[in-house]
Amino acid sequence: MWKWLHPYAKTERAHQLAGTLFPWFALPGLILFTLGTVWGLVFAPADYQQGDAFRIIYIHVPSALLSMSVYASMAICGFIGLVWQIRTCYMAIAAIAPVGAVLTFIALWTGATWGKPMWGTWWVWDARLTSELILLFLYFGIMALYASFEDKLQAGKAVSVMAMVGVINLPIIHYSVEWWNTLHQGATISKFEKPSMAPEMLWPLLINLLGLALLSGALVLQRLRNEIVMRELRRPWVINMLKEQ
Amino acid sequence: MQFASLSEFFSMGGYGFFVWLAFGVSFAVLIGLYWLGRWQSKKIKAGVLTELARIERIKAARKARQNKSIDQGEVTQ
Numbered sequence: 001m002w003k004w005l006h007p008y009a010k011t012e013r014a015h016q017l018a019g020t021l022f023p024w025f026a027l028p029g030l031i032l033f034t035l036g037t038v039w040g041l042v043f044a045p046a047d048y049q050q051g052d053a054f055r056i057i058y059i060h061v062p063s064a065l066l067s068m069s070v071y072a073s074m075a076i077c078g079f080i081g082l083v084w085q086i087r088t089c090y091m092a093i094a095a096i097a098p099v100g101a102v103l104t105f106i107a108l109w110t111g112a113t114w115g116k117p118m119w120g121t122w123w124v125w126d127a128r129l130t131s132e133l134i135l136l137f138l139y140f141g142i143m144a145l146y147a148s149f150e151d152k153l154q155a156g157k158a159v160s161v162m163a164m165v166g167v168i169n170l171p172i173i174h175y176s177v178e179w180w181n182t183l184h185q186g187a188t189i190s191k192f193e194k195p196s197m198a199p200e201m202l203w204p205l206l207i208n209l210l211g212l213a214l215l216s217g218a219l220v221l222q223r224l225r226n227e228i229v230m231r232e233l234r235r236p237w238v239i240n241m242l243k244e245q
Numbered sequence: 246m247q248f249a250s251l252s253e254f255f256s257m258g259g260y261g262f263f264v265w266l267a268f269g270v271s272f273a274v275l276i277g278l279y280w281l282g283r284w285q286s287k288k289i290k291a292g293v294l295t296e297l298a299r300i301e302r303i304k305a306a307r308k309a310r311q312n313k314s315i316d317q318g319e320v321t322q
Contacts, residue, residue: 037268042254046247052258056267063271102278106271113267117260215275222282229289242293 009086012237015228018221025221029214036208044201056114061188062209064107066216067135068170070100074142075167078160090156091231093163094146095223099216101139108132119183127176128184131169138166152231 007013040058047054074096081089111129112122123129142159149155177186188197188205197205232238248254257264 041264041268042246042248044247046258051260053260053263055257055264059268059271098278102274106274109270109274110267113263117263219275219278219282222279222286226282226285226289229286233289233293239293239297242290243297245290 009084009088011088011091011228011232012235014088014091015225018225018228022218022221022225025214025218029211029218032207032211033215034211036204036206036211039204040208044204045198047201050118053114053117056110057188058205058208060107060110060114061205062212063103063110064132065209066212067100067104067107067132068173069213070096070103070216070220071135071138071163072167072170074100075163078163081156082160082164087153087156087231088228090152090160091227092220092224093142093156093159094227095220097139097142097146097159098223099219101136101143102219103212103216104132104136104139108136115183124183126182126184127180128173128182131173131176135166135169135173138162138169142166 008017037058041055044055044058046052074093077089077092077096080086081093108129111132115124116122142162145162146152146155146159149158176182177184186196229238229242255261255265
């Protein structure tokens, strides 16, 4: 039933598919992200406690949520790569890690610039902030580990294992605000409960979340194409493609 | 519209520095990642084309040397 998926494990088909999908991620992503940001910064009402500083939420929450889901997708790639021995998955991990690292950095950075006016400090070593910092180091670790192997097949296997082990950090980040005393507030949007936010504030947040998700997807596709070409440099299809461009 | 004037918008109710620091750096990093990817793609392509040109040059040189040695061979006979 799912056999039609199989040819896409081949690098040539994956490269082609990534190229076809790129504009469908990049363009709607750009439009939605612009719409959500302008809506959030200009039209959403100010918070009754935090005033206009709360507008940082429109970049902070999407990037923080995505930093975790991107990590999960990377670990899934690692699992598929190890179980079904698909090299393309290892290339996907190498493509995803820098994007995840950037999202995590944005989450930490915007958290700091939000924390300074609201908590009076850029940084505290509490559970939520520290576990998110560990996520950043996990991404860095995966990038460094992948770069340190000459044989990229070995590198792929090593980073797959590392990505899967690191998944333990995701529930820790998510539940850190419940398990430990923290300065950080609880979840604003959750799957199971009604969001604790007014709809005119929530809509731009959801639009920005979708927009940034699509943009992250586009960045991953772009990096995946580069990674595939770098790994397959000697293949005739790569040489022919680069000659024709 | 929540702001009466442009200067009010930029000041963000006194929190302007933090809000713009957050958004500015975030956008810069995202755009930077995109440009890094484009730069890498160009670098890879340039590298491959240089390598191909080198192979072509070596082939041509080898052929020229062969032809030359054949020519010299004819002269000595």
